[in-house]
Amino acid sequence: MDDVLVIGGTRFIGRHTVAEFRDADYDVTMFNRGTRENPFADDESVTHFEGNRRDRATLEAASDAVDPDVVVDCVAYFPADVRAATDIFADADAYVYVSSGAAYGEERVPKREDDTALEPCSEEQATTDSAETYGPRKAEGDRAVFAAAEAGVRAMSVRPTVVYGPHDYTERFAYWVDRVDVADRIAVPGDGLSLWQMAYVEDVASALRIVAENGAAGEAYNVGDEHAPMLGQWIDLLAETCEAGVETVGATARDLARNGLEPQDFPMYRSSPHVLETAKLRALGWSSTPQRLALQRTVAEHRENERTGRQFGPDRETEIALLDDLTE
Incomplete structure (x- = not known):
């Protein structure tokens, strides 16, 4: 071929x-x-x-x-x-x-x-x-x-x-890269337990x-990646990659509702786990890239483009009000 x-x-x-x-x-x-x-x-x-x-x-x-x-x-x-x-x-x-x-x-x-x-x-x-x-x-x-x-x-x-990964025009993941890279505190829906x-x-x-x-x-x-971290673990990996000292604050559905939000307002949140078995593909000789390396490449390209994904999640003002409510 x-x-x-x-x-x-x-x-x-x-x-x-x-x-x-x-x-x-x-x-x-x-x-x-x-x-x-x-x-x-x-x-x-x-x-x-x-x-x-x-x-x-x-x-x-x-x-x-x-x-x-x-x-x-x-x-x-x-x-x-x-x-x-x-x-x-x-x-x-x-x-x-x-x-x-x-x-x-x-x-x-x-x-x-x-x-x-x-x-x-x-x-x-x-x-x-x-x-x-x-x-x-x-x-x-x-x-x-x-x-x-x-x-x-x-x-x-x-x-x-x-x-x-690099050149992701959907900006779903870019929302979290941006938040980790530029904010000192961020809200994480469902206490970070979403598994997608x-x-x-x-x-x-x-x-x-x-x-x-x-x-x-x-x-x-x-x-799919052979290891499937939960959302909170992804944010930890991003913080490590970005060398950012971001503070993450978990927010339950009830916490979010008090501020007019719901977990689905955040990109990459899923109410039920979504995991695909990849053994069939691996049997053909395929393997996935280590996530730390994948994130290094993703973050490097993210910093070169203008995609932030901010339009796909709560605006920063609303998020800060939520964070203040959670930390009072």
Whole structure:
């Protein structure tokens, strides 16, 4: 497998996926609309094919022009996207769909690829672009992968849990990096006991390559850090990385309610544990980056950009009022 087509490729997971395959000596082509800055514009080893992935004719043109051995689909947000891609690239050696841990439809610890039920997806959900339908749409995309594999396509799915790392445009994790890096005291919901396993973005990219090379058709592979700290432990790790002497103050749901807040107002808070079993992926030779190293890279890039994530959590004035209430 020498030629890889990455559908997406400029922002976050796609950007790291391009770098992963390039560094593994693949010839890489990115397929996207060209509406965002291309981080590989000066890299002669990465080619750009411009087009809208939802336009079948353009996707077919990319297939004819590149004739890829591997297709990594980073921006398939609707089941129809997956069905079209697995049809157009049916002859590729590997089609790898970036799904999500949100595809799981029951709360189990851990969630396993072959045991944990997926979200159902109605016809209306399959075409509705909203946060509420994201998990169902990803689950239906998984089912499209499985159907393609049954028809003879070497199609596979990779399910990351929530992803962090350099160039994270979602800014969910950036909220906590910013708070730890600039504030002397911060509020932590649920006394820091929220457990939401995360996945370092470079590990997601390596998982996509390893599954393309060694995965089995019709299989799904979870990806997440092999150690899953709770939110309070993540903040401790960030404080160590940032060399910050921040004081953390735990806040229960009742504490927050007195100040007009609830735990879900804080990024990365989850009321029930979300942990994915990664043994299936590790059996292919994958391993995760040590979290201290992952955080060093994340913080270094964070300090170079203007993303703070502040818009995704309580404003500082409200947080200070909460902190004063908790420490009186």
